[in-house]
Amino acid sequence: MTTWLPLLLILIPALGGCLEFLTGRRVADSDAAEAVYGAGRWAVISTALSLVLALVAIFMLGSGYELAWPGGFLAADGLGLAVATMASLLGLIGLGQARRHLARDVAAGRAEAARLPMLFGCSALFVAAVNWAALNDHVILLYVAVELTTIVTILPVAFYRRRTSWEAAYKYALLNTIGLTAGLLGLAILYGAAAPVLGGQAFSLTALAAAGAELPSRAAALAGALILCGFGTKAGLVPMHAWLPDAYQESPGGFIALFAGVGTKIALVAMARALPPLMAAAPSLGTALMVVAAVSMLVGILFAFGSDNLLRMLGYSSVSQMGYIALGLSLGTAAGYTAAGYHIVSHGLLKALLFLCASEVCQAAGTARISALGGQRHPRWTGPLFLLGAVGLGGVPPLPAFWSKFQIFAATAQAGHPWAAGVAVLTSLLTITTLVWAGARIFLSHAEEGGAHGTEEGTASAAPAPWLLAALAVVVFVAGLFPGWMTELLGRCGQILMAMGV
Amino acid sequence: MENTFTLLALLLLACGVGALEIRGLRTAVTAYAAQGFFLAGLLAVAASVGPVHHLFAWAVTLVVSKGLIIPWMMYRYAAATSATEQEAEPRLGRAVTACLLALAVWYVGRDGMPWLLEGVQGAATAVPGGLGTAAAILVLALYGIMTHRDTFKAAVAVGLLENGAHLLLACVAYTIPEMISIAVVTDVILAIWLLLLVGREAERGTGVRTDTALDRVGNEEVSRS
Numbered sequence: 001m002t003t004w005l006p007l008l009l010i011l012i013p014a015l016g017g018c019l020e021f022l023t024g025r026r027v028a029d030s031d032a033a034e035a036v037y038g039a040g041r042w043a044v045i046s047t048a049l050s051l052v053l054a055l056v057a058i059f060m061l062g063s064g065y066e067l068a069w070p071g072g073f074l075a076a077d078g079l080g081l082a083v084a085t086m087a088s089l090l091g092l093i094g095l096g097q098a099r100r101h102l103a104r105d106v107a108a109g110r111a112e113a114a115r116l117p118m119l120f121g122c123s124a125l126f127v128a129a130v131n132w133a134a135l136n137d138h139v140i141l142l143y144v145a146v147e148l149t150t151i152v153t154i155l156p157v158a159f160y161r162r163r164t165s166w167e168a169a170y171k172y173a174l175l176n177t178i179g180l181t182a183g184l185l186g187l188a189i190l191y192g193a194a195a196p197v198l199g200g201q202a203f204s205l206t207a208l209a210a211a212g213a214e215l216p217s218r219a220a221a222l223a224g225a226l227i228l229c230g231f232g233t234k235a236g237l238v239p240m241h242a243w244l245p246d247a248y249q250e251s252p253g254g255f256i257a258l259f260a261g262v263g264t265k266i267a268l269v270a271m272a273r274a275l276p277p278l279m280a281a282a283p284s285l286g287t288a289l290m291v292v293a294a295v296s297m298l299v300g301i302l303f304a305f306g307s308d309n310l311l312r313m314l315g316y317s318s319v320s321q322m323g324y325i326a327l328g329l330s331l332g333t334a335a336g337y338t339a340a341g342y343h344i345v346s347h348g349l350l351k352a353l354l355f356l357c358a359s360e361v362c363q364a365a366g367t368a369r370i371s372a373l374g375g376q377r378h379p380r381w382t383g384p385l386f387l388l389g390a391v392g393l394g395g396v397p398p399l400p401a402f403w404s405k406f407q408i409f410a411a412t413a414q415a416g417h418p419w420a421a422g423v424a425v426l427t428s429l430l431t432i433t434t435l436v437w438a439g440a441r442i443f444l445s446h447a448e449e450g451g452a453h454g455t456e457e458g459t460a461s462a463a464p465a466p467w468l469l470a471a472l473a474v475v476v477f478v479a480g481l482f483p484g485w486m487t488e489l490l491g492r493c494g495q496i497l498m499a500m501g502v
Numbered sequence: 503m504e505n506t507f508t509l510l511a512l513l514l515l516a517c518g519v520g521a522l523e524i525r526g527l528r529t530a531v532t533a534y535a536a537q538g539f540f541l542a543g544l545l546a547v548a549a550s551v552g553p554v555h556h557l558f559a560w561a562v563t564l565v566v567s568k569g570l571i572i573p574w575m576m577y578r579y580a581a582a583t584s585a586t587e588q589e590a591e592p593r594l595g596r597a598v599t600a601c602l603l604a605l606a607v608w609y610v611g612r613d614g615m616p617w618l619l620e621g622v623q624g625a626a627t628a629v630p631g632g633l634g635t636a637a638a639i640l641v642l643a644l645y646g647i648m649t650h651r652d653t654f655k656a657a658v659a660v661g662l663l664e665n666g667a668h669l670l671l672a673c674v675a676y677t678i679p680e681m682i683s684i685a686v687v688t689d690v691i692l693a694i695w696l697l698l699l700v701g702r703e704a705e706r707g708t709g710v711r712t713d714t715a716l717d718r719v720g721n722e723e724v725s726r727s
Contacts, residue, residue, distance in 0.1 A: 162707075164719070178660065188670060191675050192622040219618065
């Protein structure tokens with residue numbers, strides 16, 4: 001069981017994705033209504049099973065079991081399992097929501113029923129690829145898994161086949177393919193540099209971390225720079241972020257929760273695996289990453305502040321939040337890694353909640369412009385839940401981003417970088433201002449007499465209770481109410497990484 | 503034998519320049535396919551004269567993927583693009599510039615890359631001169647991506663980038679099992695196929711085939727919404 005569990009976490013959602021393609025194509029050929037009804041079942045079932053397995057794996061890891069596939073291809077640690085659990089949870093909630101959301105799009109003629117199996121199949125494959133990347137222990141396969149997370153999300157970004165969808169998908173595919181090729185080169189050099197030290201064990205990320213300061217410094221600096229550029233592009237760090245707001249704006253409702261929740265984080269998980277030994281050999285890498293992180297935090301939130309498109313605003317906010325995670329990684333300390341891991345989880349949950357609310361609101365109103373959304377009737381519960389996500393992401397206690405950001409501030413100050421801690425605190429204030437102000441303009445402004453009341457379908461969509469959103473809100477609260485448990489789970493991983501890296 | 507490696511390196515660069523700077527799409531793809539074969543040839547020669555016989559398997563993988571599968575996909579998509587079969591006017595398209603750039607990087611990289619990667623397994627020995635050639639192909643590909651606006655040509659440039667990456671991988675990570683190398687190549691094939699597909703569908707959906715025009719379309723729609 002301990003050897004098979006990591007493999008099952010990859011195989012089950014992958015099987016669900018394949019079944020979705022195989023059975024969905026037949027149903028899609030028959031009838032639009034039947035296609036909508038049948039779409040996504042295998043994807044939802046497989047991600048639900050994946051969630052159960054991930055929770056079992058966390059329990060077993062906590063009980064002292066070692067979860068690894070023989071041969072060094074897979075190894076589950078706290079960070080990997082936290083990301084796999086989040087991917088499965090957001091897959092389950094996001095795809096459940098996508099079934100409702102897309103049924104309305106198909107009914108309104110905005111989407112083709114025949115494309116639903118592609119979307120749900122790719123989504124389940126995305127969960128499998130994220131799980132693989134999170135639990136992967138092979139230095140070159142890390143690239144293969146992260147690239148796979150890009151490959152299976154290109155067509156979902158172009159799902160609506162609008163002019164802007166193709167532009168977004170093209171930009172996403174081109175920039176990420178180029179970026180990840182740089183990441184591959186960095187990983188290959190890391191492997192080549194460690195091979196004389198570790199011999200046959202140089203392919204294992206766990207063993208690589210132990211090579212640390214023994215690596216040649218020039219090669220380590222080059223490998224680190226390539227990994228920073230490569231995985232930084234996938235993570236949406238400034239200045240390689242151009243694809244992110246476009247891709248988020250075009251992604252279908254429901255799917256966006258999964259995509260925005262874990263899509264960029266997996267690149268940062270890859271950086272967390274590969275950077276410790278390189279930073280031990282070339283300490284200037286940490287400074288470079290810290291500067292990129294600070295610029296990303298500020299530029300991202302300033303662009304978000306200036307955006308009148310709700311979905312793009314959330315996209316730019318993600319760029320800013322990736323900066324926090326990168327800041328934690330740049331410190332090169334166990335506390336920094338633990339805080340970064342915690343923020344990966346808290347941002348993933350909160351941003352998924354915000355995007356789910358935003359896509360419901362935008363679909364109901366027929367626009368994403370914040371200035372046009374104010375004064376309209378919005379689907380029930382989306383207002384309070386959006387504002388919960390907004391204050392949560394801003395860092396208000398006891399929500400999870402408060403703890404993760406606090407840990408990042410503290411770790412940064414402790415490591416002797418008060419300017420970076422200052423930038424992080426300032427960004428946090430700007431984040432809460434931007435998101436709460438946008439939420440207030442959308443949800444708290446009163447409808448004018450005889451003014452807009454949303455589209456007919458928007459009014460209809462207000463009827464069913466969005467219980468999936470409520471379920472996600474509960475998970476957000478739980479993640480914030482038990483910070484000690486989360487820190488312990490991720491902290492062990494951070495200490496191991498650092499102990500081996502140094 | 504050194505002359506053979508130099509000749510193959512120069513042929514690789516010539517094919518790269520041709521793939522980028524030849525305006526006719528099918529001819530450009532032919533140059534790209536030729537680069538795949540020459541790359542496989544370089545690895546096969548290195549495997550036969552050097553200590554790394556394992557590179558024979560890499561050469562076979564390269565022939566199948568970079569010499570046959572990817573060029574075949576590109577031919578099919580080239581046939582499906584708009585009637586002219588010529589790439590859209592590039593921002594900067596001078597074969598001489600590309601040639602000089604590639605040669606300069608190759609010349610500097612022959613000594614510079616082994617110095618940069620000192621202490622890395624096989625950096626200077628696995629494929630003689632391979633690191634400099636890989637660096638030149640990578641820089642050439644990035645130059646192509648930045649200077650060419652045609653979405654199809656961007657996919658060809660990404661293909662060149664992957665060729666350079668594969669050569670560098672063969673130089674410093676030749677000991678990884680062949681199955682891992684095949685997994686990497688499979689990802690590359692899928693990525694290039696999706697780039698070609700999205701480029702073609704973007705052309706069908708918007709009527710434009712350049713990244714600048716696509717950007718303009720996107721910005722117009724965003725400001726409207």
